[in-house]
Amino acid sequence: MENFTPFSAMAGGALIGISVTLLLLFNGRIGGVSGIMNGVFFAPKSDRIWRLIFLTGLVLGGFIFQRLVPDFNVPRQNYPLFLLGLGGFLIGFGTRMSGGCTSGHGICGIANLSIRSLIATLTFMATGMITVFIIRHSLELAA
Amino acid sequence: MKQNLIALLCGIIFGIGLSLSHMINPNKVLNFLDITGNWDPSLIFVMMGALAVAFFSFKWILKRPAPIFAESFHISRKSSLDKSLLLGAAIFGIGWGMSGYCPGPAVTGLGLLSMESVIMVVAIYLGFFTYNRFFDEK
Numbered sequence A: 001m002e003n004f005t006p007f008s009a010m011a012g013g014a015l016i017g018i019s020v021t022l023l024l025l026f027n028g029r030i031g032g033v034s035g036i037m038n039g040v041f042f043a044p045k046s047d048r049i050w051r052l053i054f055l056t057g058l059v060l061g062g063f064i065f066q067r068l069v070p071d072f073n074v075p076r077q078n079y080p081l082f083l084l085g086l087g088g089f090l091i092g093f094g095t096r097m098s099g100g101c102t103s104g105h106g107i108c109g110i111a112n113l114s115i116r117s118l119i120a121t122l123t124f125m126a127t128g129m130i131t132v133f134i135i136r137h138s139l140e141l142a143a
Numbered sequence B: 001m002k003q004n005l006i007a008l009l010c011g012i013i014f015g016i017g018l019s020l021s022h023m024i025n026p027n028k029v030l031n032f033l034d035i036t037g038n039w040d041p042s043l044i045f046v047m048m049g050a051l052a053v054a055f056f057s058f059k060w061i062l063k064r065p066a067p068i069f070a071e072s073f074h075i076s077r078k079s080s081l082d083k084s085l086l087l088g089a090a091i092f093g094i095g096w097g098m099s100g101y102c103p104g105p106a107v108t109g110l111g112l113l114s115m116e117s118v119i120m121v122v123a124i125y126l127g128f129f130t131y132n133r134f135f136d137e138k
Helices: A006-027 A033-042 A049-068 A081-098 A102-111 A115-138 B002-020 B025-035 B042-061 B083-099 B103-112 B114-136
Strands: none
Touching: A006 A102, A006 B002, A006 B042, A033 A049, A033 A102, A033 B002, A033 B103, A033 B114, A049 B002, A049 B103, A081 A115, A081 B083, A081 B114, A102 B042, A102 B083, A102 B103, A115 B025, A115 B083, A115 B114, B002 B103, B025 B042, B025 B083, B103 B114
């Protein structure tokens, strides 16, 4: 567990909690990134622009942090391309089918005491762990 | 206009939170999912940090008749468990475990000019499109 970073994890998590709090308090929206992303193209026209702006904010947040603290997060290199492509596809498909991702179900849904979101979160954590076990320890596709 | 400013601010705070917590580092996420390997429980602390805020704030906010800049809250009222919830979450988890990304970090990584993020975002939209076009029964 030498890479365990509980303090930056808690602090970063608190910022995410503040973000979803402000979005709900002012705009009445749930800060679930998969739903926000999907709506950029698939929501009614009048309901699209704020989503695009939120996503632009995400990119800006990543950019600003990187400028302030270079080398804090170094982009990964040489990861198998098909795991990214297929993985991304399954993420898009699965989050639409279940109506949320780590932020929508895992944070907002659980904060709202939704049993559906709790079950969804436990489910995707379980299949994620099984998948990583297979990829890293059975097939040894990636370190 | 006011709602768009809030959306921008929330996006920026969220992106900084994902960066500070290292959740935009896909190997950090894979190390969390790798319970039989060199396990890194940091992701649970990210969720605890977020829930410590949101658990109380949501309870307080939802007592209001309406949000400050909008007419109503857009919140799912569904409560029953169904096959699509479980199957969809299972499929998402497989993609998460294959890549180390979930949607937030995939988008945020674009700010670091990460090539992986570009691939992830395009692939995620292909998944959205496929589900919406061919599988959504609503």
